Amino acid sequence: MRLTLRKASLPEAGSGTLGPAKVDTRTKALTKRLQPGDVAVIDHVDIDRVAADALVAARPSAVLNAAKSVSGRYPNLGPDVLVEAGIVLVDDLGPAIMAVPEGRELRLDGGKVYLGDDLVAEGALQSEETVARSLEEARANLSVEIESFAENTMDYLRRERDLLLDGVGVPDIRTPIDGRQVLIVVRGYHYREDLATLRPYITEYRPVLIGVDGGADAILDAGWKPDMIVGDMDSVSDRALSSGAEIVVHAYRDGKAPGLERVQELGVEPVVFPATGTSEDIAMLLADDKGAEVIVAVGTHATLVEFLDKGRAGMASTFLTRLRVGGKLVDAKGVSRLYRHRISNLQLWLLSLAGLLAVIAALWSTAAGQTFFGIVGARFDDLWSWVGSLFSGGG
Structure with a gap:
């Protein structure tokens, strides 16, 4: 031009x-x-x-x-x-x-x-x-857009019914997910703040960390290493792709995967997942199909306006995917509000022992406390001698 x-x-x-x-x-x-x-x-x-x-x-x-x-x-x-x-x-x-x-x-x-x-x-x-x-x-036109969104949702359901309902087409992966919690990071709304808030949760529960494209860099920037990277690889760095994470390349339904060549040039052999919809969707479907106990979402789309704000008909797939994973899916903000640091039995015993030692030290530093411990020691010697005499008499 x-x-x-x-x-x-x-x-x-x-x-x-x-x-x-x-x-x-x-x-x-x-x-x-x-x-x-x-x-x-x-x-x-x-x-x-x-x-x-x-x-x-x-x-x-x-x-x-x-x-x-x-x-x-x-x-x-x-x-x-x-x-x-x-x-x-x-x-x-x-x-x-x-x-x-x-x-x-x-x-x-x-x-x-x-x-x-x-x-x-x-x-x-x-x-x-x-x-x-x-x-x-624009709000006056929202009803028209919602109708279009509903039509796109039904169209996606017809095309991906087997994947959504039965998991047909989900590839095998090496990352162990069954029975574990999974944290999926999308570089979307407030992802930095949510990751910072979830730091205690990640440290304690050690969930499987899945970065969706640039979400993998967000995980690295926060100080962790992604276990898996899912996406079409258009916004993820070479640093993330070479971090040792398992790579799942999102391909079109016809098998074409624009990001495949880039990953292979880095010497990494990825898993290919052909599916309609967004990379965010297939990350959730993959985690659900492989037996994730809980799926925590960071930076993903949660409301109707957010779905529309993505600006493409494919966002209908995200709506249906959230219905598919059901009760397993928890938004990061919900986790941060509900999460409380757990105190283990060992920690309780150590805390009690520390308190007891502090009381003993305080008593020992006083004359009355030394007299008390002297009496307790004498009684203990008497008890020990009595127990010893029982065994000697029995011999």
Whole structure:
């Protein structure tokens, strides 16, 4: 695409330099190379919360979106996250913004984006008020989106009935899961906070740690090693793939697995799991089929709005998967609220012994205590002599 520049008057005095442009059509890929102060140039209809959280963590000076951040299809959560974090958000700039050269300094005047003295594109500068208004209008269309979601759910059930109901197609794995608790980490909503909260639980129960794509890096960053990595391998690091974890590559139903070649190039021979739906789903199905006692979910989708916020019809599979695993599934926040550190019988005995020794030491340090222990010692000697005389007389 050629970049068409239009001569325009210079921005007014109130405008300023945003920073160097970083351009990518895939927001997930862009956030990996964003530096604080960069300008994120994206083409992302209905920015979801996961993408917004990743952008906020990268601390760009602005987010320039070629598409509409709120299309009106449903009340997506991402734009509100961005503006609440104080990040400049300009919407609906059109395809011209995607042709901005990487690294070039951009300036902003209202919704107008300048490259040097030239106007590159013009969109709508968003604020908390404009985003709130757009989300309110989107809520009016929510019923239509729910109907579409229900249709997608039934379609998925028809296509994956054998997998959901009978576990047909679940591959064999070497990681022992039967009878154990499993912690599945998705790099989604508040995953860092949830992992930090679950640290005592993980230390004590030693659950099987399964990272879904980038969730494996989250496990490593928290100081643990994943037992298994599940996904299409598009957002997980080589460090995680080489950590010794068992690798399960999520493939399409026709057997094509885009991430397979990458894993094999690292010298790792993975397990391939062909299935419709998301990698999050197959991780849960795998844990359930292999006999997990409890499945604790970190960063996964739990509410209807979160399912819709993922922005794809395949999220219907996550809804059905949660029904499939049933009572085994516990959200991380529920575990952190219910979990209490267990005190073992040995710990109770040691605590009691420590208390008893403290009392003895305190008594021994007093004259009365020394007299008491002297009397007890004399009585014990008398008892020992009496028991000895019984055995001597019997001899």
